[in-house]
Amino acid sequence: NAGVMQNPRHLVRRRGQEARLRCSPMKGHSHVYWYRQLPEEGLKFMVYLQKENIIDESGMPKERFSAEFPKEGPSILRIQQVVRGDSAAYFCASSPPGLAGGFHEQYFGPGTRLTVT
């Protein structure tokens, strides 16, 4: 069973461009979480999605950031008009379906390192 896949592993964008980060959850997992790790910091929660639904986006910046998890295909984290402060490692985690609410074990992907020049 392959783990959580993220691509690309490294992404370089110029200021003002768009960045698209992809996350394929583990087989059988229907919950996806995105975290951001700024330099010298721990991971910070951004958004929690289930198929076709955003469940919790309390950690998402209000502008330029969006996330989706379509019925088919990977979850996408999209950052429009990137700025230098967006440079960070972005991690995706996935968890299996279970009871509504409550804790689900999260399995982390290898991360995408975004550099904005």
Add this chain to the structure above:
Amino acid sequence: AQTVTQSQPEMSVQEAETVTLSCTYDTSESDYYLFWYKQPPSRQMILVIRQEAYKQQNATENRFSVNFQKAAKSFSLKISDSQLGDAAMYFCAYIPRNTGNQFYFGTGTSLTVIP
């Protein structure tokens, strides 16, 4: 507010010796999970050990063990017989059981193992 604090930005240990990494957390929840993750230079997040708050017994995984003090909201990681491969960033993390949508991570401790 739910916060996780790691007060040791850097630690070092001699190979084969024992080192303890500190973590404290703040929460009003009574039921939750605590974790230690290892992040080597590859940046992959690797689960080291997990503790369930309702269990009084401290978790152990081979050379890794925790000292969980629920009343003090303290969760330290002890690494015994340190090996060169243990060198990494270590993150303490917390997630509430009943509303467990997101992990709360500390800022990490960078562990150096001296040969």
